[in-house]
Amino acid sequence: MNGLKIITNHVMYKIPYADLRGQYNESKLYIDKAISEVIESHQYIHGKFTQELENELKKYTGAEDCACVGSGSIALQCALKAGNILPGDEVITVSHTFVSTVEAIVNVGAIPVFVDIDEYYQIDVNKIENKITNKTKAILFVDLYGQTPNIDALKIISSKNNLLLIEDAAQSFGSEYKGKKVGSVVGITTFSFNPTKNLGAMGDAGAVVGPKDIIAKIKMYRDHGRGEKYAYDEIGYNARIDNLQAQIVQAKLRYIDNWNKGRLKKAIRYNNKLKDYVKVPLINKDSLHTFYIYAIQTDRRDELKSYLNENGIGTNIHYKYPVHQTKAYEKYATNDLTISEEVCKKIISLPVYHTLSQSKQDYIIKKVIEFHK
Ligand SMILES: Cc1ncc(COP(=O)(O)O)c(C=O)c1O
Numbered sequence: 323m324n325g326l327k328i329i330t331n332h333v334m335y336k337i338p339y340a341d342l343r344g345q346y347n348e349s350k351l352y353i354d355k356a357i358s359e360v361i362e363s364h365q366y367i368h369g370k371f372t373q374e375l376e377n378e379l380k381k382y383t384g385a386e387d388c389a390c391v392g393s394g395s396i397a398l399q400c401a402l403k404a405g406n407i408l409p410g411d412e413v414i415t416v417s418h419t420f421v422s423t424v425e426a427i428v429n430v431g432a433i434p435v436f437v438d439i440d441e442y443y444q445i446d447v448n449k450i451e452n453k454i455t456n457k458t459k460a461i462l463f464v465d466l467y468g469q470t471p472n473i474d475a476l477k478i479i480s481s482k483n484n485l486l487l488i489e490d491a492a493q494s495f496g497s498e499y500k501g502k503k504v505g506s507v508v509g510i511t512t513f514s515f516n517p518t519k520n521l522g523a524m525g526d527a528g529a530v531v532g533p534k535d536i537i538a539k540i541k542m543y544r545d546h547g548r549g550e551k552y553a554y555d556e557i558g559y560n561a562r563i564d565n566l567q568a569q570i571v572q573a574k575l576r577y578i579d580n581w582n583k584g585r586l587k588k589a590i591r592y593n594n595k596l597k598d599y600v601k602v603p604l605i606n607k608d609s610l611h612t613f614y615i616y617a618i619q620t621d622r623r624d625e626l627k628s629y630l631n632e633n634g635i636g637t638n639i640h641y642k643y644p645v646h647q648t649k650a651y652e653k654y655a656t657n658d659l660t661i662s663e664e665v666c667k668k669i670i671s672l673p674v675y676h677t678l679s680q681s682k683q684d685y686i687i688k689k690v691i692e693f694h695k
Pocket of ligand 1: 393394395396419422423464490492493513515516526527528
């Protein structure tokens with residue numbers, strides 16, 4: 323009965339936080355066909371299926387070149403390595419992100435230098451310059467929740483200080499900055515296609531887009547640093563995308579703009595209805611937000627989470643701890659990160675998928691308001 327239960331006079335929905343089934347139902351014809359083509363070909367890695375997706379991603383983003391890899395995490399590591407970030411180099415980044423951003427920096431031997439976030443949950447561009455030292459080599463920023471920071475300011479800072487600029491766009495596939503698609507704005511951009519992302523595979527997958535020389539290196543790294551067969555020119559990884567995932571991502575690419583628009587519409591509706599009760603996300607006019615995550619802030623976050631759960635509504639927390647307050651990364655907690663720390667105590671993410679019906683969204687809105695009254 324469409325997740326709807328009527329208990330005496332109370333309507334109770336069961337609304338999961340994410341709905342991957344809805345996306346599959348819409349794209350099933352293309353996905354099933356793509357999967358059977360790969361199976362029939364017996365070509366599970368390398369070759370035309372990977373290249374097809376790379377060409378489509380170049381076309382979609384407007385990037386010069388593209389290398390598909392095994393995940394968004396390894397995409398970041400490949401990008402840093404191709405950008406010649408070496409052990410001991412400092413990389414400026416944020417702590418309010420998924421751990422992969424920081425993990426990639428540490429995994430190439432570099433040192434993450436954290437900068438606090440602004441009111442849009444993005445790197446605070448005004449706090450970067452006084453963190454630059456003679457060891458700083460790059461700024462790795464994140465399009466958190468699906469929205470870009472002030473990229474013009476980041477470009478000025480990076481060119482003035484001769485720093486590499488890398489964009490972690492794991493959460494913002496299809497987003498735009500000043501009318502240009504993410505992937506064509508900054509030198510090097512990485513994407514994740516993990517199943518929950520704007521454009522999700524049915525397993526792990528990712529990509530790096532950028533200039534031809536960088537992408538050529540990444541194509542080598544992803545395949546053990548191979549030049550020709552069994553001749554290793556560099557130390558690399560096994561970071562190839564598998565062709566089933568490549569074809570699934572390609573099959574879903576045709577839907578991405580509609581799905582992104584659907585989430586933006588839902589987010590704007592939430593903003594309008596909830597703004598008097600909780601702190602709703604700010605939308606930067608320079609960025610086309612794709613709302614991978616719709617996060618609100620409230621002082622009674624844990625109680626709200628339990629209340630929504632009791633009422634059948636799935637929620638999530640992105641993220642419960644800033645990276646610098648976790649055991650593995652606490653040694654990098656050298657800067658003032660007050661806002662990142664505060665936000666993690668108050669943030670809660672509501673369901674925002676494009677298939678969420680209006681009546682279910684109304685129910686969520688009603689429950690959030692009811693809780694705050
Ligand atoms: C901001 C950010 N960076 C990197 C990643 C890593 O992507 P993946 O899960 O594909 O390794 C994710 C997602 O998990 C992410 O949200």
